[in-house]
Amino acid sequence: MVSFNFDDWLIGFSTLAILLFGYGLGFYFFYKSRKMKETLLTMLSLSMISVSFAWLPVVLDFFLVIITNSSNTLLVYIYLTWIQLPFTVFFSQYVAAELLLPSKKIYIIYFLELIGILFLISLFLDPINSVNSFGYPLASFYHKISLKINLITGIFGIILIVFVFIFSGIGYLYKSLISKNSIRNNFRFLGLGMIFISLCGFLDNIANGTILVLIRLGAIIGLFLTYRGLKPKIRKKQVSFEENMKILSYFLRKPKSADILGEIEYYQKLLKRPITLFMSFYPDDLKLYKISELIQKLKDFPEINKKIYLTHEMDGDIFEFTQNAIDKFDIMLLFCSKEALSSAEVKSQWISAFENDKIIIPICIKLDFIPESLRKNEKLIYDLYDFNKNILNLRYLILKSIFLK
Template sequence: MLSYINWLTGVFTCGIVLFGLAWGFLFLYKSYRTQTRLLFYMGFDIIFAGLIFLTLALDFLTVLIFGTNLESSNGILSIFTWMWVPPTTIMAMFVAFKLLQPNEKKLQIVVISSFIILGVIFEIIIFSNPLSVFNGLYPLPGEGFYDDQLKLESPATLIISLLMIIVLIYCGFGYLYKSFKSEGIIRKKYLFLSLVVIFYVVGGIVDGLTTRGVELLFVRFGIMISFWFWYWSLKEETEKPKEFKAKKDFKVKDHIFIISKMNPEEITEAQVTFYRNQKICLICKGKVRGFNFMCSKCDALYCQKCAQALEELENACWVCNEPINPNKPTTIKKIHIEKEHANKVKK
């Protein structure tokens, strides 16, 4: 019979899977509706993070219903648990680079490629000889859960620990640093993302390497809470204007939208901060959904479609003239956009 601690641990484990799948598919849907590519990648990352605990949740439900654990004498449960860790870390690093260092293309390629190579090596090891990687210990029938801990002496343990520590440092503390440099809603979003990584990765390391006991209850609860931080970091929010009302910088004339390049003196720092905090695109004044483009120099916020249109037109930030795409030349001049194209930008 399951103890109260095992009961709660199992419930929290099921909660991890439930929230992972629910929030993941929710943000995949939102990414489709808003055409936000980063939200699409983040949705898959959330799903992968939830699937890590799927076999553990199934083991709990099997004990609950049938009074016995799932069979895993060949380590199959551990394989289907840990096989999701490399894709989760790879996707986390990919999204983090897009948010923290979007212009560091070469560094991104090197790091992501290294993660992929190490991930493939890890998968080969666990699939070829799982019993050399996992402890695979069973409790008394119906009184606990299958133990999928990693053996400290296994090379796979070293690989996956390295990947998780890098994610913790770069993503967790990177988002935290970014939150300190941001303001308003953006600061809160990055803070929540930082808490996601810290709670999940630290909990995952403790879960995978330490002995079972009452501490597992708190670890699984912390990991489950991290999915709520994930939801809060990505959900749409509206903040009421405090300083001044947002202005309309688009002009309509003879069915032609005209985007005029504004002098930096005409756009104040307060305006840039206001639009960024309200998650309002500096160009179309529309609601910015999810994570889009932020100028690396002045932190001016643009929706994805406006950033793409601006890149095609003059490839320069409206505020500081920093290139939208550093690999392309800038053209600073008045730009005329046909109304049909502008309507697509504003949607």
């Protein structure tokens, strides 16, 4: 008869929860990534599946003891617990290297492969002395099998865990600070997820007892945050969830200016209907920004609706604007100048659009002319000497913004 105490049941079922959550999330993203043929999503999904293997031995031993009233050999659980570590780190850091330091990716991969191989060699050469086992025979099943961090195997393992914490955890958070508003939260969630997973992995290695429940709950939070980092923000169901996932994966890579035309073609293929624009500007800025010419150029592009709403069509009536126009356009192009900043009409229009969660793209000559609330938005710095450059960059921003806010 199994004689589990409360701590045994708590540790057993909490570990089962993280195992199911990790596998479920990992296989879900693996299925989606293979369907979309997205390599980065595939690699990250494999890292989720792999990291969940760390808790598989605990769950297996928990149920084995329930069924047979005896535990398995320690050697089996050592291999099941720790063989996954270099593979988990490789998969997750391959993605991080691609997104954070693509030019140095090959060196990062070589370094991780070297440390991973040394870790596995040292583990296979002396598995029993490389770990501490907690639980059985002191309790009824293995609560965990941790590395001895004062031995060579443990040192290599800690190097891998710390690398994940610093490179992808801190790295993604830094990337979120310098990224555009559209993907800032994605990098922030990815960074927090990696920090939680690596930190909880380290704490799981040194802690014991029921505190393991809280640590493994933290690992679940880490997996969930990683999921949030990969989860696209669907805008009005213009495209399917799978297409949004593909777009998000595409956006996470930093676009090169030389590829703007190619990216415009990419977004055009995903667009379901033309984009309707509203142009808000101060009348004296018509010549400064060549707004009439800009309108004619934009109407020539297939992704732009021929009907473009303009400031003067609203007759200064903000109630009419809010009631009749706010739902008719997708993006507001806000032409910013010193005069526009102090214009009650322009101000009321962009504030109304802002409060209704509309996409607003500020267009300015100086950043100081952009309203404070909109300075984190995707913006166009208008070049007074290169009209065609302005058109190209504006098309890119319009198409990009319509998919990710």
